[in-house]
Amino acid sequence: xxxxxxxxxxxxxxxxxxxxxxxxxxxxxxxxxxxxxxxxxxxxxxxxxxxxxxxxxxxxxxxxxxxxxxxxxxxxxxxxxxxxxxxxxxxxxxxxxxxxxxxxxxxxxxxxxxxxxxxxxxxxxxxxxxxxxxxxxxxxxxxxxxxxxxxxxxxxxxxxxxxxxxxxxxxxxxxxxxxxxxxxxxxxxxxxxxxxxxxxxxxxxxxxxxxxxxxxxxxxxxxxxxxxxxxxxxxxxxxxxxxxxxxxxxxxxxxx
Ligand code: APR
Numbered sequence: 001x002x003x004x005x006x007x008x009x010x011x012x013x014x015x016x017x018x019x020x021x022x023x024x025x026x027x028x029x030x031x032x033x034x035x036x037x038x039x040x041x042x043x044x045x046x047x048x049x050x051x052x053x054x055x056x057x058x059x060x061x062x063x064x065x066x067x068x069x070x071x072x073x074x075x076x077x078x079x080x081x082x083x084x085x086x087x088x089x090x091x092x093x094x095x096x097x098x099x100x101x102x103x104x105x106x107x108x109x110x111x112x113x114x115x116x117x118x119x120x121x122x123x124x125x126x127x128x129x130x131x132x133x134x135x136x137x138x139x140x141x142x143x144x145x146x147x148x149x150x151x152x153x154x155x156x157x158x159x160x161x162x163x164x165x166x167x168x169x170x171x172x173x174x175x176x177x178x179x180x181x182x183x184x185x186x187x188x189x190x191x192x193x194x195x196x197x198x199x200x201x202x203x204x205x206x207x208x209x210x211x212x213x214x215x216x217x218x219x220x221x222x223x224x225x226x227x228x229x230x231x232x233x234x235x236x237x238x239x240x241x242x243x244x245x246x247x248x249x250x251x252x253x254x255x256x
Contacts, residue, residue, distance in 0.1 A: 012195065012223065012251050019190030020095055020197065021183070021220075022088060023211050024103045024110070027200020027227055031245040032082045034075070034107050038202055044068055054171045062149045062163055069166045070143045072125055081113035084199065084248035089114035091252050100186045102179075104201060104208050106168055119179045121208060123168040130155060132162035140164070175207060187214050194220030197251070200244050203232035212236060225251065 014020070026036035042049050047064075051057050058065045092099045092115055101118045103110055106125040110118050128140035130152040144150055155162035169175060187194060196215035203209045203224075212222050212235045224236040225247045233239050240247050 011253065012197075014095075014195065015193070017098075017193040018095075018195050019098045019186065019193055020091065020100075020195045021186055021190065021211070021215065022091075022099075022101045023196070023198045023201060023208055024088075024101070024105060025199070025201025025208070026105060027202075028084050028103075028244045028248070029079075029082075029105055029107050029109055030200065030227075031084070031243065032079050032107075032109060034079055034105075034109075036200075050171045053168065055173060058165060058170070062165075063147055065166075066144050066149055067146050069125065069168070070145075073141065074143045076107055076125060079107065079109070081109045082245050084244040085109050085113035085115070087249040087252050092117055098190075100183070102183060102208070102211070104205065119182060121169070121175055121179060123166070125166065125168065127167035128164045129167045130162050131165050132160070133158075137167040180207065183211070184214070187218055187220070190215075190218065190220060192219040194218055195223070196220050197223045197225065198230075198236070199225045199248060201226065201230060203230035223251070 026034070030036050030039070037049065044052060052065055052068045088101055088110065092101065099117055101110060101115055102121055103118060104122050106120065106123050108124055108126055126139060126141050127137045128150065129135070129137040133152060133155050135154050142150065150164040152162040152164055194215055196212060198212060201208065209232050212232060215222050216235070222236045223238045223240065224230060224233055225240045225242060225244060227243055228241065229239065240251070
């Protein structure tokens with residue numbers, strides 16, 4: 001069930017029992033200057049992003065993949081959180097355990113804005129991990145020179161060569177089951193008091209695009225804030241066709 005798109009900025013009523021689950025996508029970072037996947041037409045230097053950001057792409061040409069991610073790391077150097085990121089951090093400060101933020105973005109801007117209850121569903125651009133050993137993902141802000149594939153220092157110390165990879169969930173790879181279990185627990189805890197808000201996402205990449213269905217299945221209310229109608233817009237109770245930088249702070253401002 002959906003209602004017609006709002007023309008003026010609405011506000012969202014919360015009670016002391018409300019549990020707020022927020023899903024964000026590339027659109028929330030657009031006003032910070034991070035290009036969305038759709039904005040670049042899904043292409044990078046003539047390559048389909050799916051072909052670069054995939055396990056098969058990495059096996060085929062790890063140097064190309066590292067050049068792609070090094071360029072994206074460099075692009076984040078001057079980027080800062082915007083009013084929408086900050087409004088979500090402020091909402092978390094008010095709701096505490098009754099708030100959970102799930103982001104498909106790998107730009108780290110939610111953490112930068114002060115959010116702590118964040119699940120980075122698709123990984124983090126500023127982290128790497130080894131393709132061989134089981135050391136945990138670690139912070140790596142390095143912009144590697146073209147033609148350089150970074151190697152794992154720990155493996156080298158053990159006498160073997162192992163290439164690093166970005167800590168990103170690539171196309172065709174599974175989402176961490178612990179993340180999904182944590183989201184499911186939150187949805188169940190919220191039940192009919194769940195308020196689900198999706199912001200700046202085209203609603204085509206799963207499982208994130210199905211969170212609206214999970215929220216509906218427990219009787220929660222669902223809101224979409226997006227610059228345009230996303231693919232799954234019909235499955236939301238409320239659709240706000242606005243830019244996130246203005247709409248998100250307004251939506252939560254009166255949500256006492
Ligand atoms: N405010 C709100 N929405 C916006 C804004 C804005 N300022 N600017 C753009 N949008 C909307 C676009 O209209 C579009 O619907 O944000 C959406 C961004 O869509 P995508 O670029 O497809 O990003 P996203 O949905 O996050 O992509 C999902 O696909 O590229 C892969 O794994 C990657 O996490 C990514 C996933």
